[in-house]
Amino acid sequence: MKPKTGWMMKDKLLSYLGLCLKAGKLATGDEGALKAVRSGQARLVLLAEDASENAKKKYRDKCGFYRIPLVEVLSRAELGSSLGKKDRVVVAVLDTGFADLILKSLNRSSEVDKID
Numbered sequence: 166m167k168p169k170t171g172w173m174m175k176d177k178l179l180s181y182l183g184l185c186l187k188a189g190k191l192a193t194g195d196e197g198a199l200k201a202v203r204s205g206q207a208r209l210v211l212l213a214e215d216a217s218e219n220a221k222k223k224y225r226d227k228c229g230f231y232r233i234p235l236v237e238v239l240s241r242a243e244l245g246s247s248l249g250k251k252d253r254v255v256v257a258v259l260d261t262g263f264a265d266l267i268l269k270s271l272n273r274s275s276e277v278d279k280i281d
Contacts, residue, residue, distance in 0.1 A: 190260035209264035
């Protein structure tokens, strides 16, 4: 899924990611996210829109195999800055509640964008 990213959606998403990090419910970076996907802990994977084609293919394949929702959203700089870190290409949300909240906010934003 590749939602349109309006400024309100970005603010909410960045806020939710910060809350996930503080709650210890986020795996960041390639190694951490891949481990979370393989172990079944990941509930949602967010991949930077400007990730390499190899990274996109790897996470599409892994998330498809393990049936984990994958969303391409934000840039690697935006993902990283929301976590107080350098660029991040991928993050995995480890909590069902946070994953649902993020997906709902992304879907609402897309629905609003389609009305125009």
